[in-house]
Amino acid sequence: MLPRMVTTHHRNCHLCEAMCGVVITTEGDRILSIAGDDDDPFSRGHVCPKAPALAEIHTDPDRLKTPLKRVGHDFVPVSWDEALDEVADRLSAIQREHGKNAVATYLGNPTVHNHGSSLLAPIFLHTLGTKSRYSATSVDQLPHQLASWAMLGHQLLLPVPDIDRTQYMLMIGANPLASNGSLMTAPDVKGRLRALRERGGRLVVVDPRRTETAKIADEHVFIRPGSDALFLLALAHVLTTEHEPRLRELAPYVQGLQTFRDAVRPFTPERVAGVTGIPANAIRRLAHELHAAERGVVYARLGASTQAFGGLCQWLVPALNILTGNFDREGGAMFTHPAVDVIAAARFAGIGRGSLGRWKSRVRQLPEANGELPVATLAEDILAPGPDRLRALVVMAGNPVLSTPNGRQLERALGELELMVSIDCYLNETSRHADFILPPVSPLCRSQYDVALSLLAVRDVAKWSPPVFAPPADGRDDWQILIGLAERIQKKRPLDLRRRLELAAWKRLGPDGVLDLLLRAGPYGRLRRGLLREGMSLRYLKKHRHGVDLGPLRRALPSRLPKERRYVDLAPPIYIEDLARVRRLLDASALGADPSDDGTAELLLIGRRHLRSNNSWMHNAPRLAAGKPRCTLIMHPRDAEARGLGDGARARVSSRRGEVEVPVEVSDAIMPGVVSLPHGFGHGGPGVRLGVATRSEHAGVSINDLTDEREVDALCGTAVLSGVPVRVASA
Ligand SMILES: Nc1nc2c(c(=O)[nH]1)N[C@H]1C(S)=C(S)[C@@H](COP(=O)(O)OP(=O)(O)OC[C@H]3O[C@@H](n4cnc5c(=O)[nH]c(N)nc54)[C@H](O)[C@@H]3O)O[C@H]1N2
Ligand SMILES: Nc1nc2c(c(=O)[nH]1)N[C@H]1C(S)=C(S)[C@@H](COP(=O)(O)OP(=O)(O)OC[C@H]3O[C@@H](n4cnc5c(=O)[nH]c(N)nc54)[C@H](O)[C@@H]3O)O[C@H]1N2
Ligand code: SF4
Ligand SMILES: [Mo]
Numbered sequence: 001m002l003p004r005m006v007t008t009h010h011r012n013c014h015l016c017e018a019m020c021g022v023v024i025t026t027e028g029d030r031i032l033s034i035a036g037d038d039d040d041p042f043s044r045g046h047v048c049p050k051a052p053a054l055a056e057i058h059t060d061p062d063r064l065k066t067p068l069k070r071v072g073h074d075f076v077p078v079s080w081d082e083a084l085d086e087v088a089d090r091l092s093a094i095q096r097e098h099g100k101n102a103v104a105t106y107l108g109n110p111t112v113h114n115h116g117s118s119l120l121a122p123i124f125l126h127t128l129g130t131k132s133r134y135s136a137t138s139v140d141q142l143p144h145q146l147a148s149w150a151m152l153g154h155q156l157l158l159p160v161p162d163i164d165r166t167q168y169m170l171m172i173g174a175n176p177l178a179s180n181g182s183l184m185t186a187p188d189v190k191g192r193l194r195a196l197r198e199r200g201g202r203l204v205v206v207d208p209r210r211t212e213t214a215k216i217a218d219e220h221v222f223i224r225p226g227s228d229a230l231f232l233l234a235l236a237h238v239l240t241t242e243h244e245p246r247l248r249e250l251a252p253y254v255q256g257l258q259t260f261r262d263a264v265r266p267f268t269p270e271r272v273a274g275v276t277g278i279p280a281n282a283i284r285r286l287a288h289e290l291h292a293a294e295r296g297v298v299y300a301r302l303g304a305s306t307q308a309f310g311g312l313c314q315w316l317v318p319a320l321n322i323l324t325g326n327f328d329r330e331g332g333a334m335f336t337h338p339a340v341d342v343i344a345a346a347r348f349a350g351i352g353r354g355s356l357g358r359w360k361s362r363v364r365q366l367p368e369a370n371g372e373l374p375v376a377t378l379a380e381d382i383l384a385p386g387p388d389r390l391r392a393l394v395v396m397a398g399n400p401v402l403s404t405p406n407g408r409q410l411e412r413a414l415g416e417l418e419l420m421v422s423i424d425c426y427l428n429e430t431s432r433h434a435d436f437i438l439p440p441v442s443p444l445c446r447s448q449y450d451v452a453l454s455l456l457a458v459r460d461v462a463k464w465s466p467p468v469f470a471p472p473a474d475g476r477d478d479w480q481i482l483i484g485l486a487e488r489i490q491k492k493r494p495l496d497l498r499r500r501l502e503l504a505a506w507k508r509l510g511p512d513g514v515l516d517l518l519l520r521a522g523p524y525g526r527l528r529r530g531l532l533r534e535g536m537s538l539r540y541l542k543k544h545r546h547g548v549d550l551g552p553l554r555r556a557l558p559s560r561l562p563k564e565r566r567y568v569d570l571a572p573p574i575y576i577e578d579l580a581r582v583r584r585l586l587d588a589s590a591l592g593a594d595p596s597d598d599g600t601a602e603l604l605l606i607g608r609r610h611l612r613s614n615n616s617w618m619h620n621a622p623r624l625a626a627g628k629p630r631c632t633l634i635m636h637p638r639d640a641e642a643r644g645l646g647d648g649a650r651a652r653v654s655s656r657r658g659e660v661e662v663p664v665e666v667s668d669a670i671m672p673g674v675v676s677l678p679h680g681f682g683h684g685g686p687g688v689r690l691g692v693a694t695r696s697e698h699a700g701v702s703i704n705d706l707t708d709e710r711e712v713d714a715l716c717g718t719a720v721l722s723g724v725p726v727r728v729a730s731a
Contacts, residue, residue, distance in 0.1 A: 004028045009521055010545040011448050011465030013051050014113040015614055018180040018187040019453050019461070020047045021547060022054070024444075024468055030466075031055040041549035042461045043187035048180060049612050049624070052523040054444065055265040055619035057223075058469075062689050063425050064439035065472070073687070075427065075437065079576075080476060080484070087436050088488030091128070094392045100390040104132035105383075106375065108398020109140075109615055112452045114443070116479030116511035117396065119451065119675050122349040123502060127486040130479045131359055131368070132381065132390055138374040138419040141403055143305045143314035144183060145370055148479075149181045149354025150572035151318060153565035155370050156343050156351075156455065159333035160184055160317055160551050161299040163192050163458050166331040167201040168293030170286065172228055172302025172317075173722075177212035178609040179222060182301050185457040190216070192458075194580075202293075204286065206231070206278075207303065208606055209634070209676055220672045221286075225604045225723030228300070229309035229582050231283065233267035233315035234716030235298075238287035239323050240264060246291075247326035253558050254322065256571030263576050271586060277671070290324055295331025297321060303606070307722045309582050311715035315575045322570060328557040335556035338454040339462035339536050339548075340518045343560075345451070353562060356574065356716065364710075366717040372724055374717025375404045376709040382413040392419040398480070401429040402616040405707035406657050406717045423481055426617065427689035429682070441475035444468040449515055449541075460554075464515070464538060480512050524550065597673075601643040605655070605681045607703055608634070616680035619693035630701025632665040633680040635728070636672045640664060643728055650731040653677070655724055657708045660701035661731045675728060677703045678686045679721070 009024040021040025025032040038045035057063065067083035068075035094102050105125060111117045125133060129176065137145070145155040159504040161169065161184055186192055193203055193216060203215040206228070207220045214220035232596060239245070240261045247254050269280035276283075290296050298320045304313040318333060326332030357367035361377040363384045373381070376398070382390045393414070401407045401414070407429075414420055414433035422431035423438045431437045440446075449464045471477065476484065486503055490496070506514065516538035519525060524536035534540055541548065546681050558566050613623045619625050633651055645651055647666045652659060653675070662677065670676055682702025683693040692698060703721075711720035 001356070006032065009465070009468045012450060012463055012467065013047065013054060014316055014443055014448060014450070015050050015053065015618070016180045017182055017185050017453055017456065018048070018189070019043065019185050019450050019457065020051065020187045021463070022047060022051055024054070026468060029469060031058065037546055039546040041547055042457070042459060046188035046191065047511055050614065053618055053621040053624050056623060058442045058444045059142055062620055062691050063442065064427060064437060066474070067236065067439065068427070068437040070408070070435045073405065075687070080474065083436050083438060084481075084484040084488060087421050088485055088492070091392055091394070092489055092492040094418060098391055100129045100134045100387070101388065101454070103128055103130050104134060104378065104390045104393045105130065106378065106393065106395045106397065106398050106400055107135040108354050108400070108403070109136045113450070114478055115152070115449045115451045115515060116446065116447070116477055117482065119345070119349065119481045119511060119514055120395065120482050122351050123506065124482040126350055127489055127499060133379050134375040135372055136375070136398060136403065137372060138369070138376065138717055139306060139719045139721065140302065141183060141305060142369060142716055143271045143310040143713070145354065146311055146356065146716050147314045147318060147637065149428045150574055151315065151569050153353060153562040154343055155354035156346055157335065157560060158183060158456060159321070159327070160336060160456055162334045163189070163196065165553065166196060166295050167199070167298045168290060168296035169196060169201070169203050170235060170290060170296070170705065171203065171205070171213065171217075172206040172298070172300035173305070174299060174301030175211040175213045175609060177216065177614055178611050179268055183456050184299065202289070208671045208674045209608065218339075219507040221278055221282065222349045224275065224277040224671070225674060226307045226309070227272070227585065228304045229312040229316065230267065230272035230309070230585060232275045232313060232320065233264050233582070234269045234272045234283045235287045236260070236264040236292070236316060236323065237267045237290060238269065238284055239320065242287070243291050245323045247322065248325045248329070250322060250327060250568060252568065253561070254457045254568045254570055256569050259571035259576060260319065263571060266583070275585060287593045290320070291338070295329070296324060296326050297332045303722055304394040306718055308711065308713055308720050309585070310718045312575060312578055312582055315572070319570055322568065326420060328555055334553035335560055336455055337460050337523055337550070337554060337556065338457070338458055338549065339522050339524050340451050340454065340515070342451065344521070345518050362386070366712065370717045374712055374719065375400060376712045376717065376719045378404070378408040379406065379413040381710060382416055391417060393417055394421045394423070395430060395434070396423040398724070399428055399430045399450065399616040401424045402680055402702050405704055405711070406709040407682075407702055407704040408658055423478060426620070427638065427687065428431060428617070429688060431686050432685055432687045440479050440481060441471045442469070442476040445471040445478050447476065451515070459523045460550035461538065461547055462541060462550060464541035465545070483507055507647060508605045513628045534639045559721065574715065581714060597642050598643070603639060603673055603675045603705070603728055604723040605653070605706060605726045606674060606676050606722050610678060612676070613680060619681070619683060619698055620631050622692050625692050625698045629663065629697060629700070631662060631678055633662045633672050633728070634667050634676040636670050637666050637668055638672050639675070639728070640666045644730055645728070651728050653706060653726050653728050654725050655706040655708065655726045658705040660705055662701050675726065679703045
């Protein structure tokens, strides 16, 4: 036999938002090694323990390779043509009979990590023409996008903390040492935070749990779950009553300062101290520190978004950065200048600047936001009888049975659909309800460019990588599956020339051809060279396999503001009106820990992430799943004792929505009155094909059997995943 050649490949790990460069060596179709790429200018060799899972996912015997069609209780393999033809036929028939909105869509998180599907999904959605669009956005970053739209005029103009140059970081509801950073693409976030402290800076973490990140911070402040908006309002109160706002260069563009001042005046530190659990003098001191910092930034993430006042929180964060002169300024919250101008590309793909309430969900009348309905309403929009019921659902790269509130109800709803389709590589808790599962090729068989994450990176960077392996002859990637469906659906419709041409062009160019056009038209393209000697293009990136550093973040305002609306609104009416709702929280003295708890009081449930896990779908990688059980209920010793629960005891946790049994982990790293359970577990169900994840020692329980789909942020419909009232008893 001829000796096989060892080949070295460079690319970005696509498993989380950090964009770490990896070096993968292969021999034939075998992966020999995966390591950090020391020459990647952004990640400089860093990887986390998840990187080896790139190989485990690729070789996972449970990963689906051919389309599956449901026949009775079983799935049988079918050809791509048969699957795509039948799905398109049935979707078209349902839309003809019941209207376009009868077909719903749900886009999950991995869509964002794949330039083919993220660029093409909007076109697919336009082809379907349905307003019943749902996604993981409404269990995640929706409040951020809403704030960018309302304050800056574009939902994708997302500020990023300039972590490498700041001297003061107030971090709220984020745990980047586990999550590796979110809406802040920063490989080796731990090293970057350490560097902040080494240059004399200060990191303060506000979280109901003393997290991995809190442990390396200068200060950790416990906060009652769900009360962050009041804490932020009190900071704003101090910064506008005891200090003069420092708008600096932004002054000519900022509107609404007086309205903002008037609005936050009632929220004194003294008034919010009881509910937040943070003493008034601590709030005052933090405000003074933020004001005094030479370069400072407030950064708030998931814990401050998926709560009843997440909308208000993510408005107040940029507002504080603006008031302290830290917006669009070095070391503060800044904007990227990615090689693909995502905002221009969004316009091209038909994604708008933002919107709220253009239509409503059918049952609860929750508002549309940025063209989508809150996923917390999906189940009831399927289940409630009526002529406008949802009849079909296309899920792309999502596992909403485990990832959205009251997953059990959604599971029941999926069974009521006339047609369900999952574009997914696993037969899991969601796709097991599908009539068709359409699996894309392994991610290592696709080229890679992080269109979405480059928008969120703490430096401007660009990197394209070719596929590591040639795709199997009968394999289709996500974008090809979407095109296959879209083309077939179009053929059954009256001719829409623009959409026809769009699809024909896409089919010819593919994701990389489209990417090349976007790179050339972008800020570093041939026409506008900027920093590079040769203009940016796919060809240019091909010559720089470790990636290209385009430099630290640069000032972006006012030029990046939409031409139609060149101002920054500190006090958009939607938030000022919503303050009436948060004021009611001030009277809710019952929130959180009750010192007289005899073991029957309600506790507030929050989530958590673990470095070796990623949402619901990486528990089938044996190396990641190994180790101590991770799906445990963290409980304060006082609360555990009051219920007669010791470390390792089994607890029954019940909410208004459901009940689970889970082992207890007693720890004083959590606030009294608060318990924590990770999300993404609860693997199993008839037919699920996840050999490792469903083993009893790994399966765990789903936190979303406890969360309540009726609890949403009334402003924008984001699900409340933090601070869910539960009772805990010995099982
Ligand atoms: N209680 C609670 N719930 C939460 C959260 C929480 O913190 N607490 N977090 C929320 C957040 S932030 C998010 S983003 C959501 C995530 O919610 P989802 O996106 O619904 O769920 P994931 O677990 O990311 O599931 C991803 C799915 O995509 C499939 N997949 C993986 N790679 C590919 C691919 O390349 N192509 C295709 N077609 N499919 C692929 C996987 O098999 C899996 O089925 O969960 C949310 N839910
Ligand atoms: N290892 C790993 N990495 C991931 C993921 C994963 O599942 N695993 N998921 C990826 C995804 S999809 C996302 S969106 C990001 C999310 O990244 P992060 O935003 O960093 O998310 P978490 O790690 O969940 O951190 C949220 C923190 O909020 C705290 N918290 C909960 N409720 C409250 C509250 O009411 N107020 C305050 N102040 N804090 C609260 C929690 O204790 C937790 O420490 O991570 C990404 N990276
Ligand atoms: S932090 Fe880990 S999972 Fe995230 S990109 Fe880097 S290696 Fe991949
Ligand atoms: Mo997320």
